[in-house]
Each structure stands twice: as C-alpha cells, then as structure tokens.
Amino acid sequence: MTNAATTRAPKRHDLGDLRLMMRIRHLELRLHELYADGLLGGTTHTCLGQEYVPVTLAPLIRRDDDVFSNHRGHGHFLAHGGDLRSLLAEILGREGGASGGVGGSQHLRAGRFRSLGVQGQSLPVAAGAALHHQHAGAGGLACVYVGDGTWGEGAVYEALNLAALWSLPLLVVVENNGIAQTTPSAAHTAGSIGRRAEAFGVRHVRLDDMRPHVLRPVVTPVVAGVRSGTPAVLEFRTVRVGPHSKGDDTRGEAELQRVRAADWFRSGPAGEREWDEVSDAEAERVGRAIAEVLARPEARWS
Amino acid sequence: MTNAATTRAPKRHDLGDLRLMMRIRHLELRLHELYADGLLGGTTHTCLGQEYVPVTLAPLIRRDDDVFSNHRGHGHFLAHGGDLRSLLAEILGREGGASGGVGGSQHLRAGRFRSLGVQGQSLPVAAGAALHHQHAGAGGLACVYVGDGTWGEGAVYEALNLAALWSLPLLVVVENNGIAQTTPSAAHTAGSIGRRAEAFGVRHVRLDDMRPHVLRPVVTPVVAGVRSGTPAVLEFRTVRVGPHSKGDDTRGEAELQRVRAADWFRSGPAGEREWDEVSDAEAERVGRAIAEVLARPEARWS
Amino acid sequence: MTGRGERLGEELRAALHELFTEDPEAFLLGQDVLDPYGGAFKITRGLSSRFPDRVRSTPISEAAMVGAASGLALAGHTAVVELMFSDFVTLAVDQILYAASTAAGTYGAPWPVRLVVRCPSGGRRGYGPSHSQSLQKHFIGMPGLTVYELSPAHRSASVLSSMLAEGRPGLLFEDKVSYTEPTWTPGPPGGLFTGELVGPEPGVAVLDVDAGVVNCVVICGGSTANRVLEAASRLLLTQDVVCRILVLARTHPFDQKTVNGLLPPGVPVVVVEESLPGGTWGAEVAYRLGAGRRVVLAHSEGEVIPAAAHLERAVLLNVDRVMERVRHAVSE
Amino acid sequence: MTGRGERLGEELRAALHELFTEDPEAFLLGQDVLDPYGGAFKITRGLSSRFPDRVRSTPISEAAMVGAASGLALAGHTAVVELMFSDFVTLAVDQILYAASTAAGTYGAPWPVRLVVRCPSGGRRGYGPSHSQSLQKHFIGMPGLTVYELSPAHRSASVLSSMLAEGRPGLLFEDKVSYTEPTWTPGPPGGLFTGELVGPEPGVAVLDVDAGVVNCVVICGGSTANRVLEAASRLLLTQDVVCRILVLARTHPFDQKTVNGLLPPGVPVVVVEESLPGGTWGAEVAYRLGAGRRVVLAHSEGEVIPAAAHLERAVLLNVDRVMERVRHAVSE
Numbered sequence A, B: 001m002t003n004a005a006t007t008r009a010p011k012r013h014d015l016g017d018l019r020l021m022m023r024i025r026h027l028e029l030r031l032h033e034l035y036a037d038g039l040l041g042g043t044t045h046t047c048l049g050q051e052y053v054p055v056t057l058a059p060l061i062r063r064d065d066d067v068f069s070n071h072r073g074h075g076h077f078l079a080h081g082g083d084l085r086s087l088l089a090e091i092l093g094r095e096g097g098a099s100g101g102v103g104g105s106q107h108l109r110a111g112r113f114r115s116l117g118v119q120g121q122s123l124p125v126a127a128g129a130a131l132h133h134q135h136a137g138a139g140g141l142a143c144v145y146v147g148d149g150t151w152g153e154g155a156v157y158e159a160l161n162l163a164a165l166w167s168l169p170l171l172v173v174v175e176n177n178g179i180a181q182t183t184p185s186a187a188h189t190a191g192s193i194g195r196r197a198e199a200f201g202v203r204h205v206r207l208d209d210m211r212p213h214v215l216r217p218v219v220t221p222v223v224a225g226v227r228s229g230t231p232a233v234l235e236f237r238t239v240r241v242g243p244h245s246k247g248d249d250t251r252g253e254a255e256l257q258r259v260r261a262a263d264w265f266r267s268g269p270a271g272e273r274e275w276d277e278v279s280d281a282e283a284e285r286v287g288r289a290i291a292e293v294l295a296r297p298e299a300r301w302s
Numbered sequence C, D: 001m002t003g004r005g006e007r008l009g010e011e012l013r014a015a016l017h018e019l020f021t022e023d024p025e026a027f028l029l030g031q032d033v034l035d036p037y038g039g040a041f042k043i044t045r046g047l048s049s050r051f052p053d054r055v056r057s058t059p060i061s062e063a064a065m066v067g068a069a070s071g072l073a074l075a076g077h078t079a080v081v082e083l084m085f086s087d088f089v090t091l092a093v094d095q096i097l098y099a100a101s102t103a104a105g106t107y108g109a110p111w112p113v114r115l116v117v118r119c120p121s122g123g124r125r126g127y128g129p130s131h132s133q134s135l136q137k138h139f140i141g142m143p144g145l146t147v148y149e150l151s152p153a154h155r156s157a158s159v160l161s162s163m164l165a166e167g168r169p170g171l172l173f174e175d176k177v178s179y180t181e182p183t184w185t186p187g188p189p190g191g192l193f194t195g196e197l198v199g200p201e202p203g204v205a206v207l208d209v210d211a212g213v214v215n216c217v218v219i220c221g222g223s224t225a226n227r228v229l230e231a232a233s234r235l236l237l238t239q240d241v242v243c244r245i246l247v248l249a250r251t252h253p254f255d256q257k258t259v260n261g262l263l264p265p266g267v268p269v270v271v272v273e274e275s276l277p278g279g280t281w282g283a284e285v286a287y288r289l290g291a292g293r294r295v296v297l298a299h300s301e302g303e304v305i306p307a308a309a310h311l312e313r314a315v316l317l318n319v320d321r322v323m324e325r326v327r328h329a330v331s332e
Ligand SMILES: Cc1ncc(C[n+]2csc(CCOP(=O)(O)OP(=O)(O)O)c2C)c(N)n1
Pocket: A071, A072, A117, A118, A119, A120, A146, A147, A148, A149, A150, A151, A175, A177, A179, A180, A181, A240, A244, C031, C060, C062, C084, C088, C091
C-alpha cells in the first residue's frame, strides 16, 4: 500500500480543476433543491464532498478509454466529458438527455462512459473492456468507480483476480467515504480494501489529500502503469457530505460535523482569490443550464 | 499466515487414522475400477492423495457441527461419520444410498453433513450455519471444504467477509492441490489464498505435512478458536494423485511423477508394520461392501 | 363498507414483529435494516431494536445474504431476507436454486427450508431500468420454490405464515408503491366491491359487486390488486362491465383448483401482472385454465423501464391498460 | 436419404473455428478451454492453439466470465462464453440481465451486444441434480435476450451467426447428449422424414413424411429434436400417426409467424422440451399459438433430476413420453 506523497505538489488549485469541482458542487446542490421543489422524481445520489476525485483523474483519462461509473455518478459524468445539459435533461426527463430519459440518474452514457446502479457488477464488465484495450494495443484502459460498501460484492474479487492474472489495464477507483447508505465501513468491510487488493496481486494506492493538484502527481504514474498492464486500485479516502440519496442521513451530529469540516468546499485554502469568483460563475452556469433544460419539452422515446 | 510447526508430533500414524485413510484410498481406487467396468455411471471425483485431510479433522469435528463438502467429497463423507455402504449405494444407485440415489456422488448427506457440486456456493450457506451455532451457543461450528480453484468464485469472499465481521464459528478447509480440473493455480489465483484470507481479517494457517498425527496438534487449537468465534482458513497443501474425474488428466509425466512421489500412500514411513496389514484389511472391507451393495436392488424413489 | 386500512407497508412491518415475537428462532438479514433507518422502505423499522441478535445488517452481498439465510433455514431456523430492491435477486439465483432444490429433495427426500426472500419490486417510482423490475415470472417453475406477492387483500401475517408452512423457500414480491396504499381491511376501498378469502391459506381473495352477473374475471397477484380494483370500479361505473376480481397472494404454484371453482362458465378471464412481455405468469395461468377458456393477458409493454416518469408511465401496466384488456376480453 | 452426419459436437467445434477465422475480433472465455483439454465437452478443442490470444481460460468465476465477455461486446467484439455446465448460468444472471438490457436500450437506444453464452445442458448422463438441468425457461421474456438451442437440424455456423446478427446477447443451450449424436445433414437419420428450413435464418426446420396428411404437429427446440424424431418415427411405423416436426433453433423470441404458417388447420400441436414442469416454454408457445388450437405439453416430470440412471430416466423427457403425449393430443 502506497500512501500519497505530497511533497512535489504545487501550492494552489489549478483553475480548470476548481471550475469543474465547483460546477459539480453547484449541480448537486441544485439537484437537492429541485427535489425539494418536486421538480425531480425518482432517485438521485449526489457526490457532495467527493467532486475532486473524478476531477483529479479527468485529464489522465482519454476519450477512448472506457469509464464505468456507479449510482453516485454525476461528478464522474461531468469530469469525463459528459455535457452538463445532457445530464440535467436526463435527470429531469427532458429532451436531449444523456440516455434519452430511459436511464435516469443511475444509467448515464456519454461516449465510452456508462454508469450502472447495481453495485459492483460493472467490475467484471470493466475487466472485459480492459481486455479489449489490451488486445487493441493502443494504450487504452478501463476505469471503474466503486464505493467502499461495494466491496461486499463477490464480483469485485472475481474481476480483480482476472485483472491481475491477465495483466489487464484496469483502473479501479474507490471512493471510500467510510459509509454505505447507513452502514459504516467497520460494519461492512472486515480487513481492509488495501489488503484485499494486494492479496489479489493488485497494486493499491491510498490517497488522503483532497486537492487535485496534490493528488495528480501521485496518481499519474499509477495510471501510466495501468496503461502498460499493471492494474491498480486507487483508494480515495473521502467524505460524503450530503445524504445517501435524498434526505436519508442517519449519521449523528458529531459525525456530520467531522465530515463537513473535511469538505474541500468549506476549506478552500487561503490565498486563492478565484475561489468565490469561480464558485459564483459556476453556480450561475448551472443555474442557466437548469433554466434552459427545464424549458425543454419532455423526452420522447422511440 | 502460520506455517505448521512439526516439532511436538508423535512419530507414527495413529492406527485409527491409518485405517480411515486406507479405507478412503481403497474406496476411490475401486471406484475407478467400477467405472472402467461400466458399473458406475455419471460423474465421480476421487480424492486420491488428499485422504488425510478429512482424517486429520475428523476427531475435531462433532456430530452436531455442520459440514459442507464439495464435488470431491467421498473422503469427507467417510471421515465425518458417513457410512461406507450408504456412500457406495448412493454412487451405484442402489437401495440405502445416502441421498436416496438422487444426489449421487456430488450431493451426499449424512446427518449434518452435506456435499454440493456447485463450486464455492456452499460458503455463504456455511456462514449461515455458523450463525446458527453462534446463536445456539453450544460451541458448534460450520466446516466447509473447498478446492484452490474455487477461490475464483465471488461467493467465497462474501462469506469470508460475513464470517469475520460477525465472528462466526466458520472453519474453511482448503484442499490446495495446485490445480483446478486442468488449470494450475498460477493460472487461476492471483496473489495467494493465505493473503486473501488475511485481507478479510480471517486467520489463515498453511499446512504442508501430510500426516494426521503431525497435523492435528497444529490444527486443534485453530478449531478450538473457531468454536469460540475466530473464523479460520486451514490451507492444506496437498496433491491430487488421480485424474480430475475419470481419466481426464492433462498433466505431463514430470508433474505426475512429482505428485505421485508426494502421495502419502506410496511414502508410508519406515517402521510402520501395520501399513500393509491395514491396507489389506481396508481393501477387503471395501471389497466386501461393494459386493454387498452391488447385490442390492436399485434405489427406489418416492 | 369502505376500507380504511392502515398502510400495507405498516401492516407488513407489524406482521414481521409478530413473527419475531412468536418465533424465537427467526432471523432477518438485510442491508441497512438497523434502526433508526429500518431498511430502505422502512419495513423493518423497530425490528432490530427489539431483536438485536436476530436482525442482522449485512454488507452489500446479496448472494451471501440468501446463502446465509438458507444455512440458517437448513439448521431449522425461520429465515427472512430483505433485498433492498427485488432487481438484485438476480445476484442470488444460484443460492435460491440450491435452497429450493434441497427443499425439493436433492438429498433424497424433501428437507424443510423455512426461508422467505422479501423482494421490493415494481416501478412507478422513477428509479429507472435496474431498480423497477417485476422479475417474478423468471422464478415460476423453479422446483421447490414458491412465489408470493404482498397483497392488500390478505393479511401479511397470514401470507408470511403460509410461506413458512410450505417448508420450502419462497420469494415474496412486494410492490413498492403498495407499501403506501391502504390494506383492504375491513373492506376494499371504494365501497363497490366486497370480498372474502376462499381456499387454503392464505386464500384467494374474491371480490364481487352485487350485480347478479359477471362479465369478466380478472386474476391478479397482490402487486397489481389496487390497479385492478380501480379499473374494475371504473368499468362498472362508466361502462356497466361487471368484473369479479381474484387476488392471489401465492402466484406459484398456481391454485388451479380454487380458481377454477371461481370461474363462472363461459366468462372470459384477464390475467394481470406488471412484468414485461414474454414468458409471463399470465401465459402459465392461461395454459393451466385450459384451452376452452378465453384468456387475455395484461402486462407492461416494452423492453426497458425508463426512469423519466412520463416514459415510465407509457411502459408500465396501469389502470387504463387493465380496462382496455377487459373491454377486449368481453368484446367477442 | 438417411443422414450420416458428423457428430453435432464436432460440427459445433468446426463452426467455432470458422467464426474465429472470419472474425478477427472474436473472443472466447471459458473454464479449462485450453488445449489439449479443450473444455469439459471438447467443443473448444483446437481453438486455443489457433487463436491463443482470443481464447482465454478463466478462473472458476461465472459472473466475471459473462461480465467480461459483455465488456468485450460493449467495446464492439464478438464474445463467446463457454459455461462448463449450463446450471451455472444461475451465477451470472445479473450480468446477463445487464448485457441484455443494455442491448434493449437502458442508455436510451439499443446498443449492439454481440454475446453468446454457451450452456451445455440437459440430463441423461447421471450427473445429478446440479449438473443436469434445462433452465432455458427461466430466461424467456428477459428483455433484450434471445434463447437458442443447439440443433442437429441446423448448421451450427448459421445458428451462431444468427445469434450474433441479433445484436443482443443470446444463451445457446446445448444438449450434452446431442454432442455425440449425428447432425441431420444431409438428412435426418432413419430415412423416414425429410426436412427443409423455412423462415428467416436460422429458420424453422420442417420435417415431414410423404403421407398426404398430418395428424399432429410436434414443436421442439434442438435439444430434444432427436427424441422427437425417434418418437415420430415409431408413431408412424407402429401406430400410423403422422407427425410434422418443427425444430426451432431460436426458441425465444418465438417465431410465431413462421410457425403459424406451418400448422395445418385443426391439427393438434405438441410442444416438447426437457425442462421440469411449471412456467415452461411450452406454456408460452401454447399461449402464442392462440386459444383456438389444441396444444399439449411434453416435458420432464418431478422436481429434482436424480443421479441414479434409472431414477433419472423416470423423470426426464424421453421418447416414450413424447409418443404418449402425441397419442393424447390426437385422441380427441
Ligand atoms: C447490488 C446492489 N445492492 C444494493 C444496492 C442499493 N444501494 C445503492 S447505493 C448503496 C450503498 C453503496 O455504498 P458505497 O459502495 O459505499 O457507495 P456510496 O453510496 O457510499 O458512494 C446500496 C446498498 C445496489 N444499488 N446494488
């Protein structure tokens, strides 16, 4: 298990990173509002607190890579090239949705990006996509996002085994927010994710920082290694600032305070003048997109 | 990972152990003959070379424990109290079979002993049985036999996780014969079984010796630990001397020689005068049982 | 008399409490079932506080949940699994098959397996393709397995005890929307129909109006009972079509004998379910009712259940479709 | 002309070689498929030597095998999975469902998924309850999925290419005993019946005798075709009952149109399959053929498939039962 070295990192957020993180944040905040206003049906899992994970990875993932996301996938979608309006249209059931209004929040598609709401089952699929890339020989990879609780699923281990045995270019990104719905990690994971990955002969890197510009130098060589056939698990230790889906947070006040204190959004580093400007600009961008999408007609399905 | 210490062990086989091992051996040898003679239909997986594993465990497992066996379960059945004739009757489709002629070689039952031919899927079931014993509070356990190749199944990890999280009295016995059907371990298991068990917080003990009287002192405290809520994986490094099932051995001559050289049956230690006597006596016992069972009418099913 | 029942979800919750009080060896395994959450649909709320040892919150491991429950059941316990969404039953099919075939006699004789797998199912919540399915039809004819549906027309306690009394595992499909709808105790809502339970427990619920004639018999499982009642009520009021409604809690094995006794000669039958087309429960029922009988099927249409509410509505079985199918059945 | 075809297993093996030669992007994943073993039933023998990169021996991980194959298929490959026994398809149901619903439009539009899951199935080998099942019926009506059966009356190459051309995943059930029986090329064995393929590829095989009359139409999938042919031959020779046989390679979706065109008016139909009772394919076919038609089902009886040969025989569909069902069908 490698722990992220933080030495060579630059001091400040990259502006592009910050914009993307802010865009995701404001989108997720607005989704909770839209839900409260009765404009959003079904289910939706926001990634408040975890935005920086896909933002860190975004520039390292190519458009011809395959990305498999999970139930908490809005941030993944935006970071990996998905269009804001097509995401909103999908969630709001309007024309121009990423999945035609069929998939909804948990089944988004943009190019080679797909999300799936059944926990853990995309890992073997990603292993197959990685086999494709190995065969194609063009340095592509398959990247798959999973939560910590999802390590309860047997399919995770079947896929890790394949990846290690066949040296597949498979990148497993774990967003370990210490909880699965209401169940804390200690109640769902014996041992640890890191030891599990390594026990299958898969490289594991744990990442505690929450700043893309600090994380990226650590992650970059790992991703490069994946491309050349060393599968890896990147475990981001992160926080879920919001509820599991909509208003269902059973955590106590102390835990919530701990989580909020760790939120990158509240702890913007001193000296970053752009912080508020970027936040406002992205909030506005999201607001405009929502207004525009809400004005669209309902999605039609052939 | 603990490696079996061999220091305090007595020098010679216990006579009871030897009888049981010989009984299993001669049964399995005769089954191959019966198959060649066209008297045995369906499929059968003999445990030639692995007989000592259940024999080692037999006195440590109680009749009120649950035992889950796999496709290669004749030895398990006999060692854990199953009747020789009921086993033969089951395999040969005669009256008085352990499972009424329905289950056949891969689905045997005797009391709380059950075998199942679908790899890996009995682990969660065994975890449930272990939960029963935990609840009952009478010191019982669930013991489940699996092969090395079966560690490809996700269900194995789901069960290990449960066992560790809930401190279940679950004893996983791995008969690691280095091969699954035709696939060597290196091609089916990345990392190692020991590290996998430990990564799930489950105690792992590796056992290289093949003599029950040497192994038992090592195993005894582990089984006692399981009874008091420390699940464990006992990994016996063993050899499959015969084919996978019937005549389907793809291993090269060199590998077969290595395997045969390690066979406990051929390497009976010097100074054990009973060796041949016991072997002859058990061969005869098995022969008598076969003759008796073959004379029975076919199994009837209600 | 118009029904003013409590919500079906609450009634089911109470039935589980009753079961756990009466059976000190009953276990429940499920994800996020502990208090204060009490499961994604709150059906297990309160249970873990009263029976902390026997209500276990599991990791996200559907195969292990069902497998462990079947291990408990093999050892003589009553075991209940709460799947968070019935869609994930697809992860535990092998475990279900093993439990069922053990019950059916793999080891030479039937072995009792008191196992209930609770499956919150169905759409109309906008959860999208992987969280809205009605997969019951795929489990019909799996030897040793029973299939039940939670039903507003039945007492959930009676449904649970019937399932357990079978001595073989059962899947209990629970329409998620019906959790929030009233039970039909003391009578079905609307005041038009009155009902009684006929046949062996939990019984077939027979609902009639006092009209002296029956134009059509509508057969459904509990999952679609409310929609069928609504459709039958509207058909009666607006089109003078008189339906008899048969609501089944046990959909498989199908109680052919009881149902046949409730079909007036020559009257057409409509079989209603929410599943997508092909290999439906209705086709099986139609076959069992015999070629002499006109049987029309009503089910959802399409191949995927969309997330967007208006698209979902166009696919899923609804009151209008039931009405249309009944009109079609009586039209010849 | 009497058929003297090669063994069906060999013919399938050759079809796989052909597929891999023609499609340089085709992959096969399976357990123990490497040479010299070539899979438990030797169907993949030789393939790994010729295409070592694209024929992969997997760990014992059915869910991952199907999942990885579907990942390959999503990326545009042809992907074939060899399950060692079809019984283990129960471990991959979720993966099958995902691949199928992706093909059917989960992401808003159908997405091509060229995936074939090969499922060696059926009993008559004494392998016992967990290694002898015919589970095809449970997959009928799973949106986006097709179900095929290996058939002596069809070219396996045509079956494989038809499955792939669907652009949606398919399960190919392959009767294990039929591997060792001859194909019906150039004609079915016995010399009584002659046949032709009708309808869209791979076509419905229609077998007739030159009798000027048809007393009964027997519909079956490829898995039971040899038993049906034998039964029809004996019925003709010993009881003057004239059957038309329709052998389907694609059993679901059911090609209602082609089959209807092959049913003489008023003639009863027997639908044959090896599955255990309840929710059978036959019930679905009966429903689709319409209430006006007399349809009798023939399938296995019982709840578990025993290991002992004589007990197994008593359960599984055989020639006698087909004959008995046909006699029953024509008796009224
Ligand atoms: C197979 C499966 N089981 C259960 C669920 C219901 N479910 C959705 S999200 C979730 C918790 C996931 O926890 P984790 O993997 O830690 O991800 P997080 O929500 O924390 O991002 C559960 C149980 C599911 N979607 N799929």
